[in-house]
Amino acid sequence: MSLAEITARIRKAEAAAGRPEGATRLIAVSKVQPADRVEAVLQQGHRLFGENRVQEAQERWPAFQERFDGVELHLLGPLQTNKVKPAFDMFDAIHSLDREKLARKLAELAQAEGRCPALFVQVNTGEEPQKAGVLPEAVDAFVGLCRMLDLPLAGLMCIPPVEEEPMLHFALLRKMAERNGLSGLSMGMSADFEKAVAMGATHVRVGSAIFGARDYGAAG
Numbered sequence: 001m002s003l004a005e006i007t008a009r010i011r012k013a014e015a016a017a018g019r020p021e022g023a024t025r026l027i028a029v030s031k032v033q034p035a036d037r038v039e040a041v042l043q044q045g046h047r048l049f050g051e052n053r054v055q056e057a058q059e060r061w062p063a064f065q066e067r068f069d070g071v072e073l074h075l076l077g078p079l080q081t082n083k084v085k086p087a088f089d090m091f092d093a094i095h096s097l098d099r100e101k102l103a104r105k106l107a108e109l110a111q112a113e114g115r116c117p118a119l120f121v122q123v124n125t126g127e128e129p130q131k132a133g134v135l136p137e138a139v140d141a142f143v144g145l146c147r148m149l150d151l152p153l154a155g156l157m158c159i160p161p162v163e164e165e166p167m168l169h170f171a172l173l174r175k176m177a178e179r180n181g182l183s184g185l186s187m188g189m190s191a192d193f194e195k196a197v198a199m200g201a202t203h204v205r206v207g208s209a210i211f212g213a214r215d216y217g218a219a220g
């Protein structure tokens with residue numbers, strides 16, 4: 001699918017849901033993709049990209065950012081505490097805030113630097129043991145902690161279990177965001193972004209539908 005096609009489908013899903021045009025932002029997830037595919041999307045004028053790993057982003061983006069103005073980078077993958085500083089410096093938003101230690105570390109940096117990336121709290125809506133994210137029953141308290149630390153919370157993020165109907169998870173995430181007064185909803189990927197738009201996503205994270213399948217073998 002082309003970038004234009006994905007964008008058209010998002011606009012259509014917004015209209016169908018009675019949402020304003022442009023209410024959903026498209027994060028092009030460029031992790032593991034070859035540079036020429038990423039460059040093609042930059043050439044088409046797209047500027048909002050998501051990466052999963054700090055190191056991969058560091059290797060790739062500074063060179064692109066010298067050639068393309070206005071690039072906005074979001075970190076989508078798990079953030080180790082020892083990578084917080086480079087992530088803080090490089091990303092405009094972090095979608096994987098999921099534990100107290102990370103929140104405290106981010107707050108320290110925010111105090112020291114007088115700024116902070118926009119933050120999404122990742123919620124493990126499916127309560128999957130292998131998956132990152134705050135458990136649903138702990139979300140309200142965790143949001144409270146982040147607010148106590150003066151962190152700029154943009155909203156909530158989830159990755160639904162692959163085997164389950166994503167709508168249920170999107171609805172749950174939305175309910176949790178609403179009751180916590182959070183407007184941002186980072187949800188929806190290649191397979192289900194239109195459903196996420198229907199449920200109120202403000203950010204959809206679409207990788208393979210834009211760039212093609214990821215070849216982890218070639219990436220090493």
Ligand SMILES: *Cc1c(COP(=O)(O)O)cnc(C)c1O
Nearest residue numbers: 029076189190205206207208209
């Ligand atoms: C890889 C990834 C995506 C994009 O997945 P696709 O299925 O390729 O669209 C979105 N969000 C996160 C957190 C990811 O790791």
